[in-house]
Amino acid sequence: MSPQTTAETAAAREGIGRAPSVHIQAARLDYAGMVVFDSLDLTLPGGETTCLLGPSGVGKTSLLRLIAGLNDSAGSRGTVLGDDGRPVHDRIAYLAQQDLLLPWLSVLGNVVLGYRLRGQPITPAVAERARTLIARVGLAGREGDRPARLSGGMRQRVALARTLMEERPVVLMDEPFSALDAITRFELQALAAELLQARTVLLVTHDPLEALRLGHRVLIMAGAPARIEAPLIPPGSPPRAPGDPAILRLLADLLARLSAARSVPGEIS
Amino acid sequence: MxxxxxxxxxxxxxxxxxxxxxxxxxxxxxxPGPMRVLRALSGNASLLLDHATVTVVEILLGLVLGTVLGSLAALVIATVRPARRWLLPVLVISQAIPVFALAPMLVLWLGYGLASKVAMATLIIFFPVTTAFFDGLRRTEPGWLDLARTMGGRPLHVLWHLRIPAALPALTSGIRVATAVAPIGAVVGEWVGSSAGLGYLMLHANARMQVDLMFAALFLLALFAVGLYVTVDAGLRRALPWQPEDGRLTAD
Known part of the structure; x- marks a missing residue:
């Protein structure tokens, strides 16, 4: 079976349909009178995870927000289309660095939040699927707890379940694990790789090892205005073992490239 | 302890x-010393109780009315853009008018009875409730709103399930202020013109040099005001158990 077919089978199992590839063309962002990036093109291959690395302030988050359709009021523009020629902003789910759980809702309430906000009824079938997802992220039995009673890792697991509940074929993640301790992060990376495998994923991260573990392709965004360099394609399929000598060699290489990229004037936060 | x-x-x-x-x-x-006031309290118990009931009803009605109207005003200002442009400046400027100066007018228009005192308490409560709730509605965590947008949330549902609950801690601090000032509104209303209530009794007793009775009325008023505040505070705490004590919404 070719990788594409595997992804399609998995996508069908998840009920999300075929995960489209996403094409970003001529993206531009002006911020405080500066061009952060201009005529930036980027393709996220369907059903694969693309990791985006780069120094802070280079515009990674802005690019992600542009793809999510969240940046329209700022000085940003660009075309974001799926390979079917339709916009993708209604096909994405968004996972941020903060879990963004609502403190007054239970775990279950947070997972089905999308249904509430769209005014869709929470049928027994919907609730049942939410429970299944909560169990899949390892929180069975905690459905009734409020977020304040959960640890940071557990909260991000709930956020992951909420993301999966949305059944969106494209998932945009902005440093979702960066606030967690090393062990929790390690566990959650494996969980996310497993649960998101059929989807088109863009993962913005600061952590080169995370990118090498999870990405089918790893991109570096650097410079002012920022460019995206040719993708690095690590061997094997994610999630990769972080102890693999090939991965460690790539890690050393990535670290060198990232520290070279850091000496850039004019950063934004 | x-x-x-x-x-x-x-x-x-x-x-x-x-x-x-x-x-x-x-x-x-x-x-008068404490013992004298205590004697005045027990000696005039039924008289004091009658007048206290009047004042308590005024305070409670004013509190409920002011909170409801203030919350509605905040909701309208926060959700209807033209209302924000036209009403908010009016609301802010109207606060420069000392509410107490309106008391004689309220008595003239609404009479010596309950209505003018309830109106006074409502007016004095309205603004803190409106500003606190409006502020809360305006400052919804931007990340939550982003999330709602990516989920394809509808404005009214986002308001009901996200923005209003998120603003409730702000509303409760407005209600706490309102609870503390509600008795002022009622008593000032009574001072300006009334035939019953603790404020009326205090003025009356003062004029007749029954200072111990005046102190007894004051004592009852203070007791009720403190009791009301403690009750409302505890009720609000119980109603929002997820609200962190220090006002932060997310624990790190």
Missing amino acids: RIVRPLLIFAGLIALWQLAVMVTGAPHYIL
Whole structure:
């Protein structure tokens, strides 16, 4: 079976349909009178995870927000289309660095939040699927707890379940694990790789090892205005073992490239 | 200790009061001692209770009405853009008018009875509730709104399930302020023109040099105001158990 077919089978199992590839063309962002990036093109291959690395302030988050359709009021523009020629902003789910759980809702309430906000009824079938997802992220039995009673890792697991509940074929993640301790992060990376495998994923991260573990392709965004360099394609399929000598060699290489990229004037936060 | 400490403070204040009476040697018609006031309390119990009931009803009605109207105004201002442009400046400027100066007018228009005092309490409560709730509605965590947008949330549902609950902690601080100022509105209304209530009784007793009765009325008013505040505060805490004590919404 070719990788594409595997992804399609998995996508069908998840009920999300075929995960489209996403094409970003001529993206531009002006911020405080500066061009952060201009005529930036980027393709996220369907059903694969693309990791985006780069120094802070280079515009990674802005690019992600542009793809999510969240940046329209700022000085940003660009075309974001799926390979079917339709916009993708209604096909994405968004996972941020903060879990963004609502403190007054239970775990279950947070997972089905999308249904509430769209005014869709929470049928027994919907609730049942939410429970299944909560169990899949390892929180069975905690459905009734409020977020304040959960640890940071557990909260991000709930956020992951909420993301999966949305059944969106494209998932945009902005440093979702960066606030967690090393062990929790390690566990959650494996969980996310497993649960998101059929989807088109863009993962913005600061952590080169995370990118090498999870990405089918790893991109570096650097410079002012920022460019995206040719993708690095690590061997094997994610999630990769972080102890693999090939991965460690790539890690050393990535670290060198990232520290070279850091000496850039004019950063934004 | 949670019960003992307030009692000790209370006893300490009474002792201080007694001490002030003994040290200054003020005559009882200027500063009556605690025992004298206690006698006035028990001797005029039914009279005091009648007037206190009137004031309590005024305060509670004003509190409910002011909170409801203030919340509605905040909702309208926060959700209807033209209303924000036109109403918000009016609301802010109207606060420069001292509400107490309106009391004689309210009595003229609404009469000596309950209505003018309830209106006074409502007016004085309206603004803190509106500003606090509006502020809360305006400051919804941007990340939550982003999330709602990516989920394809509908404006009314986002308002009901996200923005209003998120603004409730702000609303409760507005209600706390309102609870503290509601008795002021009612008593000022009574002072300006009334035929019943603790404020009326205080003015009346003062004019007839029944200073101990005036103190008794004041004592009852203070007791009720503190009791109301403690009750409302505890009720709000219970209603929003997820609200962190320090006002932050997310624990790190």
